[in-house]
Structures are given as C-alpha cells and as structure tokens.
Amino acid sequence: MSRLTSYLSAQVRRLVLARAGSGAIDLSQLAKVPDRLAWPLHRDGVDPVTRLGELRAEQPVAKLTSFLGMNVWLVTGDAEARQVLSDTSGYSNDIRPFMGSRGSTTDGDIGGLGFTDPPEHTRLRKLLTPEFTMRRLERLRPRIAEIVERQLDAMEEQGPVVDLVPSFAFPVPFLVICELLGLPDEERDTFRQLGSARFDVSSGGQGVFGAVSDSRRFLMEATRRQRSRPGDGLIGQIIGEYGDDISDFDLGGLADGVFTGGLETSASMLALGTAVLLEHPDEYRRVADDPTVVDRTVEELLRYLGVVQIAFPRFPKRDVELGGHHIARGDVVICHLAGANRDARLSPALDRFDPGRPPLSHLSFGHGFHRCVGAELARMELRAAFPALARRFPDLAVAADRLDYRQQSIVFGVESLPVRLTPAVVPAWGR
Ligand code: HEM
Numbered sequence: 001m002s003r004l005t006s007y008l009s010a011q012v013r014r015l016v017l018a019r020a021g022s023g024a025i026d027l028s029q030l031a032k033v034p035d036r037l038a039w040p041l042h043r044d045g046v047d048p049v050t051r052l053g054e055l056r057a058e059q060p061v062a063k064l065t066s067f068l069g070m071n072v073w074l075v076t077g078d079a080e081a082r083q084v085l086s087d088t089s090g091y092s093n094d095i096r097p098f099m100g101s102r103g104s105t106t107d108g109d110i111g112g113l114g115f116t117d118p119p120e121h122t123r124l125r126k127l128l129t130p131e132f133t134m135r136r137l138e139r140l141r142p143r144i145a146e147i148v149e150r151q152l153d154a155m156e157e158q159g160p161v162v163d164l165v166p167s168f169a170f171p172v173p174f175l176v177i178c179e180l181l182g183l184p185d186e187e188r189d190t191f192r193q194l195g196s197a198r199f200d201v202s203s204g205g206q207g208v209f210g211a212v213s214d215s216r217r218f219l220m221e222a223t224r225r226q227r228s229r230p231g232d233g234l235i236g237q238i239i240g241e242y243g244d245d246i247s248d249f250d251l252g253g254l255a256d257g258v259f260t261g262g263l264e265t266s267a268s269m270l271a272l273g274t275a276v277l278l279e280h281p282d283e284y285r286r287v288a289d290d291p292t293v294v295d296r297t298v299e300e301l302l303r304y305l306g307v308v309q310i311a312f313p314r315f316p317k318r319d320v321e322l323g324g325h326h327i328a329r330g331d332v333v334i335c336h337l338a339g340a341n342r343d344a345r346l347s348p349a350l351d352r353f354d355p356g357r358p359p360l361s362h363l364s365f366g367h368g369f370h371r372c373v374g375a376e377l378a379r380m381e382l383r384a385a386f387p388a389l390a391r392r393f394p395d396l397a398v399a400a401d402r403l404d405y406r407q408q409s410i411v412f413g414v415e416s417l418p419v420r421l422t423p424a425v426v427p428a429w430g431r
Contacts (some may be wrong), residue, residue, distance in 0.1 A: 036065045040074060040336055041309055041408050046272060047351060048306075052076060052339050060343070061323030064334070071331040073322070076339035078346055078363065080323045084314055084335055086368035091314035091333065092117050093370065113257050114312045114370060121369065124254055127246065131180070131234045132373050137380060140179060144384050147175045152392045159421040161399050165271050165414065172385055173266035180262075180377070181255055182233020183222060191218060191259075215259060220252030234258065262374045266381055268307040268413035273386060275417055276301060276353055278398050283355055288390035297355040298382045303362035304353045306338025307412050311366055337363040338412070395423045 042049050055062055060077025075081045084091060095115045113125055130136065155167045178188050223235055227248075230236030235255055238246060277284040277297075286293050314333040319326065327333065341362045342350040350360075365372035372378070389396070399418040406413050 034065075034067070037067055037072060038408050040064070040334075040339070041410065041412075043405055043407070043412060045405065046276065046305060046412075048309075048336075048338050048342070052336065053342065053351070056339055056343060059323070061325050063325070067332075071328070073325070073327055073331060073333045075323070075333060075335045076343070077323065078340040078343040081311075081335040081337065081340040081363055082367050083322065084333055085311060085363075085366060085370065087320075088118055088369050090317060090320045092317050093121070093312050093314065095313065095315075113254070113373070114261070118369070124250065125369075125373065127238055127242065127251075128234075128254055128258070128373055131237060132377065134376060137377055140176065140377070141380060141384075143179050144172075144176055144381055145388075147172055147179075148385050148388045152388060155421065156392070161418055161420050164274060164417040164419050165267070168385075168389070169270035169274070169417070170263075170267045172270060173263050173381060176266075176377070176381055177259055177262050180234055181219075181222075181258065182226070182231030182236045184231065187222060191215070191222075216252055216256040219255040219259065220248045223248045223251045223255065258374065261372065262377070264411045264413065265307055266378050268411055269301065269305065269378070269382055270385055271414050271417050272305050272307065272412070273298075273301040273382065274389065274396075274419075275398065275403060275414065276304065277386065277390070278396060278419075280353065283353075284390050284396070285394065287387050288394060291387070293355065294383050294387055295379075296359065298379060298386065299359065299362070300353060300355040300357070301382070302364040303341045303350075303360060305412070306341045306362075306364050308364065308366075309336065309338045309410055309412050311335040311337055312370065335363075337366065393419075393421045396421060397423075 039049070040052055044050065055074070056076035060080045061073060061075050064072045064074040066072065075084055093115055094117050113121055113128070116124060151168050151171055155162050155164075158167060174188075174192060178191070183191060219235075223239070226235050226239055230239050235251065238251055238254075277287065283293075283297060287297050311334070314335070316327050316329050316331055316333065319328050321327070322333070341364060344350065347357070347360055365375040365378075397420045399420040400416075403414050403417060406415070
C-alpha cells in the first residue's frame with residue numbers, strides 16, 4: 001500500500017472511531033447487510049459454501065471487505081479463531097459504540113453477556129453460572145424427558161405427516177427455557193412470539209439488533225413481577241440470592257441472553273440434526289438402539305452443522321497481529337465457527353458427517369470467556385431428544401422434495417421440516 005493510501009486509511013479509521021464514539025454509526029438502522037459482507041452466512045444445503053473452504057485453505061484470516069470505513073476480517077481457521085476468542089485483552093465485544101442511541105447503557109436495547117466486556121461480563125456471568133452447574137441442571141433432566149415425550153405424543157396424534165419444526169424442534173427448547181427461567185404458564189405464549197425475528201440479517205440491522213428490545217422488555221417485566229412472587233427458576237433464584245443488588249434491567253438482560261442464546265440455537269440443532277440423521281439411516285437407528293453412541297453422534301452433529309455460524313463480532317482494542325496480518329484498532333473481526341469446525345489442518349474429511357471419527361474439539365459453543373454458558377443444557381436436550389425420537393418413530397422419513405434452509409441467518413436453520421412418522425401404506429395394487 002502506498003504511503004498516501006495508508007495515510008487516507010488511517011484518516012478514515014480515525015473518523016470511524018470518532019463517529020462510533022459519538023454514536024453516529026448505528027448498525028441497527030442498516031436497511032440491508034450488503035452481500036460482500038453476508039456471503040459467508042450462505043449455505044449449500046447444510047454445508048458452508050465452497051468459497052468459504054477455499055478461502056480457509058488459502059487465508060485462514062482474510063480481509064472480507066471494508067464497510068462503513070471499517071476493515072472487516074473473516075477468521076475461518078480453527079487455531080486463529082481460538083486465538084481471537086480467548087484474547088479479552090486484545091479484543092472487545094462491546095458493540096454499543098456502533099449502535100447509535102440504542103447503545104446507551106441506561107435504557108438501551110443491547111444487553112446480555114455476549115456484547116459485554118470484563119469486568120462487567122465477569123460480574124454478570126458469575127450470577128448466571130451457578131444455575132448452569134451439572135448439579136442444578138440435573139433437576140431439569142426429568143422435565144426434559146417429559147417435555148420430549150409430550151411433544152412426541154402430540155406429533156403421533158397429528159400424524160402421519162407433521163412439520164417437525166413447530167411440533168418438536170421449537171417447543172422442546174422453548175419449554176425447557178421456560179422451566180429454566182421459571183416463567184409461569186400464562187406468560188409463555190407472549191414470550192414465544194418474540195424468539196425468531198432476531199438473527200435474520202436479510203432485513204438488515206433491524207432484524208438482528210432491533211428485535212432485541214421486545215424480548216428484553218418482556219423479561220424485565222417478568223423479573224419485576226417475580227420480585228414479589230419469585231419463581232423456582234433462574235430469575236427467582238438470582239432475585240433470592242442478590243435481591244436489589246441486581247436491577248430489573250440487568251437481570252432482564254441476562255434472562256434475555258439465556259432466552260436468545262438457547263432457543264433458536266437448540267431448535268435449529270434439533271431440526272437440522274434430525275434431517276442429517278435421516279440422510280444417514282444407520283446412524284439414526286443406532287442412536288435409538290445403542291446408548292453408547294449418543295454422545296459422540298450429538299458432538300459430531302454439533303461440529304458438522306455449526307448452527308451458530310459466526311461468533312459475536314470482536315473489536316480490536318489496539319493494533320494486533322493475527323495470522324500474519326496487521327489488524328488495526330477500529331477494524332472488526334468475525335470468527336466463522338462453522339468454517340473453523342471444518343479446518344483441514346485439524347483432521348481430513350471434515351466436510352463429511354461421521355460420528356465414528358476420533359473425538360475432535362469443535363467451536364460450535366465458542367471458546368474462551370464468552371463460551372456458551374448453556375452448552376451442557378443444550379447437550380442434555382439433544383442427548384434426550386434424538387434417541388427418544390428415533391425410538392418412537394424408527395421409520396421417520398423426510399416428506400418433502402427439498403428443504404428451505406435459511407440463507408442469510410447468523411443462526412443457520414430450516415423453517416419447516418415435514419416428516420412422515422410411519423411408512424406410507426402402499427396399496428396392494430401398487431406393489
Ligand atoms: C446447540 C445449542 C447452542 C449453541 C450451538 C450455542 C452456541 C453458542 C456460542 C457459539 C456462543 C459464544 C459466542 C461468542 O463467543 O461470540 C454462545 C454463547 C452463549 N450461549 Fe449458547 N448455544 C447453544 C445453546 C444455549 C443454551 C441452551 C443457552 C441457555 C439456556 C445458551 C446461552 C448462551 C449465553 C448466555 C451465551 C453468552 C455467553 C457469554 O457471552 O459469556 N446457549 N452460545
């Protein structure tokens with residue numbers, strides 16, 4: 001780069017930082033996320049697009065584009081992504097400077113752990129972790145099994161062809177999160193409608209960041225109600241322990257992070273995981289018959305699908321070196337988790353679904369300080385749901401010619417998965 005171009009870039013970056021600081025860049029007002037930024041979210045069936053694998057092979061850290069004067073870097077290598085995700089001294093998760101007035105701390109919509117840095121992140125995460133220890137989660141195990149069986153009963157009544165997304169994949173994690181949070185039955189319906197608009201970038205920043213306000217407001221209200229009548233879930237437990245030391249705003253934000261983090265993600269895993277298993281009927285039968293294969297099949301589905309395609313954006317706090325590149329303060333770094341999960345430097349043939357492969361550590365739950373707090377709960381749900389489904393409906397089959405996978409969503413998924421519960425009856429004359 002010539003000295004003049006470097007000088008101009010530095011000026012633009014200074015301007016961007018100044019504008020970000022003053023709230024003049026507002027990602028929530030973006031009408032459409034441009035394709036040069038969004039293409040890594042596209043999929044070819046359940047696979048990341050070929051272009052992503054080619055880029056990873058050549059440049060595990062690559063400059064994706066410049067956007068609003070910022071350089072956007074895409075990290076598709078496993079080691080490089082781990083380096084970014086574990087380095088809180090080098091990178092910030094705080095997106096508020098880029099959110100215009102929505103980013104204000106007192107009444108802003110951006111909350112929860114994912115967009116927060118230490119020491120605030122450490123303080124908030126500490127409130128949450130006791131609710132996610134294996135000991136506390138054990139209390140949910142029988143409830144999860146009941147919820148799964150009840151949804152299977154409902155599917156059986158509805159059959160022979162049902163849509164697995166609204167009948168199973170979505171209600172199971174939704175009801176589990178309601179249990180976890182301790183939300184009373186009468187609040188669950190309103191709550192349900194707030195979940196899905198969140199992660200779709202096809203409507204620009206509004207879909208991703210704008211919908212944040214509604215569910216957060218709802219959960220702040222639920223928190224306020226529980227001050228006088230604490231429930232027996234996470235919200236009530238935290239109120240019981242910390243009382244007025246935690247505000248409705250903070251606790252509502254934490255609960256919202258749990259809701260957002262846990263619903264769409266687990267629902268997508270259940271729907272897409274079923275679709276993949278049905279493409280591999282031997283594996284589907286095996287999870288029904290052999291409890292020893294369940295854990296590794298679930299891990300391989302998590303790795304292979306990488307439903308949370310990218311981590312929260314990381315903002316370098318100072319100039320950093322990464323993968324041989326100089327990344328400047330004011331740039332944005334996007335770690336592609338689904339891409340890194342298929343890094344050929346880890347093991348060959350990672351584009352294939354193979355539960356029999358030697359265990360491999362994946363990035364589907366992230367890495368480092370922001371690693372998914374609900375990972376064990378998610379595993380518990382998946383390890384309960386797939387075997388129960390395969391036992392109840394051993395002949396389950398996809399009842400559609402093709403599936404409409406989400407094309408531009410941070411959480412990859414499928415809107416609908418029609419399945420036939422029992423083999424179609426072929427009339428005697430048709431045999
Ligand atoms: C299969 C299901 C799930 C997947 C694939 C998943 C994936 C992820 C990933 C990749 C991150 C880290 C993002 C980053 O570092 O930028 C994350 C964070 C988080 N997840 Fe999950 N998640 C799942 C289920 C859940 C569940 C069930 C809950 C809670 C009930 C949950 C709550 C959270 C929260 C609160 C965070 C923020 C943690 C922090 O910033 O410290 N997730 N999740």
